[in-house]
Amino acid sequence: MSKAIKRKDFVQGDEAIAEGAIAAGCRYFAGYPITPASEISECLARRLPEVGGVAMQMEDELASIHSIGGASVAGMKALTVSSGPGISLKLEGLGWGIKNELPYVVVDVQRAGPSNGVATRVGQGDLYTVKYGSAGGNNSIIALSPKSVQEAFDLTIECFNLAEIFRTPVFLLADETVGHTRELLEIPEDSEIERVERKKPTVPPEEFHMYPFDTPEAINYPYPNIGDGYGICVSPYTHTSRGYATEGMKDQDRMVQRIVKKVTAHQDMLTRCEEELMDDAEYAIIAYGCEARPSLEAAKMARAAGIKAGFMRPIFVWPFPDEPVFKIASKVKKILVPELNRDGQFSREVSRAAKGQAEVYHLGSGGVETHLPEEIFEEFKRIIK
Amino acid sequence: MKTQEDMAGLMHPLAAKYLRPERLPHKACPGCGIGHVVHCTLNVCEELDLTPDNTVWVQGVGCSSRISYTLWKGDNIDAHHGRIFTVATGMKMSRPDLNFICFTGDGDCASIGGNHFLHACRRNLDVTALMFNNSIYGMTGGQVAPTSPVGAKTQTTPYGNLEDPMDACKVAMAAGASYVARWRSTDFKQLTNSIKKGIQTKGLSFIEILVPCPTQFGRYVLNMTDTVEIVEWYKENSVTLKKAEKMSPEELEGKFLLGEFAHNEDRTGIVERYWDAVEKIQEGRK
Amino acid sequence: MEIRINKEFCKGCGYCIEYCPQKVYELSDELNGKGYRIPCVARPDDCVDCGLCELYCPEFAIILDKTA
Numbered sequence: 001m002s003k004a005i006k007r008k009d010f011v012q013g014d015e016a017i018a019e020g021a022i023a024a025g026c027r028y029f030a031g032y033p034i035t036p037a038s039e040i041s042e043c044l045a046r047r048l049p050e051v052g053g054v055a056m057q058m059e060d061e062l063a064s065i066h067s068i069g070g071a072s073v074a075g076m077k078a079l080t081v082s083s084g085p086g087i088s089l090k091l092e093g094l095g096w097g098i099k100n101e102l103p104y105v106v107v108d109v110q111r112a113g114p115s116n117g118v119a120t121r122v123g124q125g126d127l128y129t130v131k132y133g134s135a136g137g138n139n140s141i142i143a144l145s146p147k148s149v150q151e152a153f154d155l156t157i158e159c160f161n162l163a164e165i166f167r168t169p170v171f172l173l174a175d176e177t178v179g180h181t182r183e184l185l186e187i188p189e190d191s192e193i194e195r196v197e198r199k200k201p202t203v204p205p206e207e208f209h210m211y212p213f214d215t216p217e218a219i220n221y222p223y224p225n226i227g228d229g230y231g232i233c234v235s236p237y238t239h240t241s242r243g244y245a246t247e248g249m250k251d252q253d254r255m256v257q258r259i260v261k262k263v264t265a266h267q268d269m270l271t272r273c274e275e276e277l278m279d280d281a282e283y284a285i286i287a288y289g290c291e292a293r294p295s296l297e298a299a300k301m302a303r304a305a306g307i308k309a310g311f312m313r314p315i316f317v318w319p320f321p322d323e324p325v326f327k328i329a330s331k332v333k334k335i336l337v338p339e340l341n342r343d344g345q346f347s348r349e350v351s352r353a354a355k356g357q358a359e360v361y362h363l364g365s366g367g368v369e370t371h372l373p374e375e376i377f378e379e380f381k382r383i384i385k
Numbered sequence: 386m387k388t389q390e391d392m393a394g395l396m397h398p399l400a401a402k403y404l405r406p407e408r409l410p411h412k413a414c415p416g417c418g419i420g421h422v423v424h425c426t427l428n429v430c431e432e433l434d435l436t437p438d439n440t441v442w443v444q445g446v447g448c449s450s451r452i453s454y455t456l457w458k459g460d461n462i463d464a465h466h467g468r469i470f471t472v473a474t475g476m477k478m479s480r481p482d483l484n485f486i487c488f489t490g491d492g493d494c495a496s497i498g499g500n501h502f503l504h505a506c507r508r509n510l511d512v513t514a515l516m517f518n519n520s521i522y523g524m525t526g527g528q529v530a531p532t533s534p535v536g537a538k539t540q541t542t543p544y545g546n547l548e549d550p551m552d553a554c555k556v557a558m559a560a561g562a563s564y565v566a567r568w569r570s571t572d573f574k575q576l577t578n579s580i581k582k583g584i585q586t587k588g589l590s591f592i593e594i595l596v597p598c599p600t601q602f603g604r605y606v607l608n609m610t611d612t613v614e615i616v617e618w619y620k621e622n623s624v625t626l627k628k629a630e631k632m633s634p635e636e637l638e639g640k641f642l643l644g645e646f647a648h649n650e651d652r653t654g655i656v657e658r659y660w661d662a663v664e665k666i667q668e669g670r671k
Numbered sequence: 672m673e674i675r676i677n678k679e680f681c682k683g684c685g686y687c688i689e690y691c692p693q694k695v696y697e698l699s700d701e702l703n704g705k706g707y708r709i710p711c712v713a714r715p716d717d718c719v720d721c722g723l724c725e726l727y728c729p730e731f732a733i734i735l736d737k738t739a
Binding site: 395396397398399400404409410411413414415416417418419420421424425571573599611612613616 | 675676677679680682683684685686689690707723725726727728729730731732733734
């Protein structure tokens with residue numbers, strides 16, 4: 001069913017992300033200028049005051065992520081954006097959000113790396129960073145990756161909703177290609193947008209546990225904020241269910257189980273893939289983000305050449321879609337995974353999830369430009385020989 | 386061993402009113418001055434009607450913060466090391482109606498938090514920051530701090546500190562904080578007055594408190610283990626602003642300057658300016 | 672006015688003993704549950720209710736009970 005549309009425009013992915021945040025109810029933004037994410041900050045600097053929100057350019061990347069943690073604790077839906085080098089800096093603050101179960105959204109507009117790399121050009125080197133980069137592991141990171149400008153808008157809203165449902169930081173793992181591509185964006189009327197709002201406790205403060213270690217799989221769990229009268233305790237250290245510092249092994253394990261299980265217990269809610277031409281496929285191309293569209297084109301080129309190729313794209317990249325990948329691997333002989341890095345991050349995950357059911361091939365690149373469909377098709381022909 | 390019930394009758398009225406009984410006695414070392422500052426802060430809470438409902442305690446990492454963390458009956462927000470001002474920015478911008486008292490240390494504020502300290506002062510963020518200065522990294526075992534005196538033999542400067550200490554009050558003033566003061570933790574009346582003034586002054590109020598640290602600074606740097614001896618050392622090595630005016634630079638070498646260095650009641654800060662601007666922007670769109 | 676000491680909160684820092692202008696406190700032989708040697712009120716009649724001991728104690732262990 002089509003939604004009533006408020007605004008139709010030809011915009012960059014970055015602007016779509018900014019508008020998605022506003023539509024989701026984000027009213028606090030903090031960021032630091034970094035190519036290719038700066039346009040998001042610039043858009044929000046203009047738009048947030050219009051809707052009564054806060055847009056701050058902080059003194060550095062760390063200040064940005066820590067201040068959105070503060071804003072979250074103060075009741076706001078909060079956002080920060082960056083690219084690879086800035087995400088590296090933000091990892092400490094991310095830990096605070098994970099540990100204290102704070103909902104907020106981080107956008108990574110990936111660029112070519114390592115280190116500062118090529119500021120203005122695309123890369124896909126942060127898959128592992130966003131999930132495993134923060135100190136100590138044991139995290140609850142959810143990450144979604146858009147392939148188009150419209151999806152950048154839609155998935156940003158979904159990120160905010162997931163953040164509230166799971167009380168965790170959520171990543172929008174975008175990239176420079178999607179961020180800087182201009183396409184048609186349709187923004188629905190406010191009434192058409194589904195927003196998940198923060199739940200407040202229904203029991204008195206003395207009965208409430210800020211961190212539900214007794215029910216580690218609980219989602220949609222209440223989240224009182226400062227000034228709500230619950231005397232909340234938030235800290236970077238291991239804490240009890242009430243937030244008091246503790247060093248006991250049992251407490252540590254209970255805390256960690258809660259953080260990890262609240263996501264792993266709901267894999268079904270956090271798995272969504274796009275498949276095309278897979279019904280009778282003998283080979284598959286699996287890609288995410290900016291590599292998705294040229295990969296689909298390559299699969300179509302293969303079909304035109306009489307090869308039974310199929311295409312799959314995960315929309316949720318974390319938690320990794322183990323089951324859909326395994327199903328595909330059980331059906332096809334070989335899988336090609338194009339990605340814009342030479343570490344083989346994404347193909348390693350596909351290989352792991354395939355559990356040996358199919359051979360998995362990595363088509364890497366240093367980035368700067370996405371793979372062309374022809375390039376993917378050439379490699380595809382080579383591997384299926 | 387006394388139970389919580391036994392202790393209830395022996396609870397100091399301020400502690401009973403504002404602190405969580407299960408978190409007392411707090412974890413400071415014997416003789417540490419952090420308890421003095423908490424006491425003065427609670428006196429101010431009484432005077433200014435700062436309650437657990439309208440006031441948030443914000444902490445960083447280190448003795449300053451670990452001891453005050455989860456003492457307050459209201460909300461306790463403990464940030465990462467050095468990030469106290471950034472978290473406070475997010476909170477105060479979102480909830481300008483609430484009061485924020487930030488407990489930070491010399492390492493937390495002037496070292497790892499230096500950049501954030503600078504910009505919080507520049508923005509004149511409307512919070513009150515109490516920087517506990519024991520001139521050392523206490524919690525981690527006695528390493529050198531940016532406020533340690535030259536020559537100090539600490540765990541990481543076994544041959545003597547070669548760096549000049551930072552004067553955090555000067556930095557706060559240069560960056561634009563509305564209220565800046567320094568006292569010893571044993572200057573109870575002046576400290577209480579400063580905390581009160583700081584909370585009442587809009588913008589960033591920065592109060593540096595010289596805190597005796599018998600376990601690390603006293604033991605390793607001053608070679609003193611007697612708590613009273615350390616307090617006396619601070620008394621001998623501090624001088625008020627008034628007295629300092631009549632002293633030569635040589636006489637002032639190595640001395641702590643005490644007093645109120647800045648009190649600007651007119652300078653607005655980011656919180657007031659931002660929300661005023663938003664109001665105008667929204668008016669303009671009507 | 673009664674001086675009450677929460678013995679279990681005391682950490683034996685000695686500030687009350689040193690800084691009471693009337694020398695009301697003395698170090699006792701008593702150890703509290705944590706092993707700290709705690710003060711006792713040796714000369715309660717000399718107390719002038721200046722309130723310094725209450726402030727010097729970093730532990731909220733001294734209570735000047737004005738109701739008693």
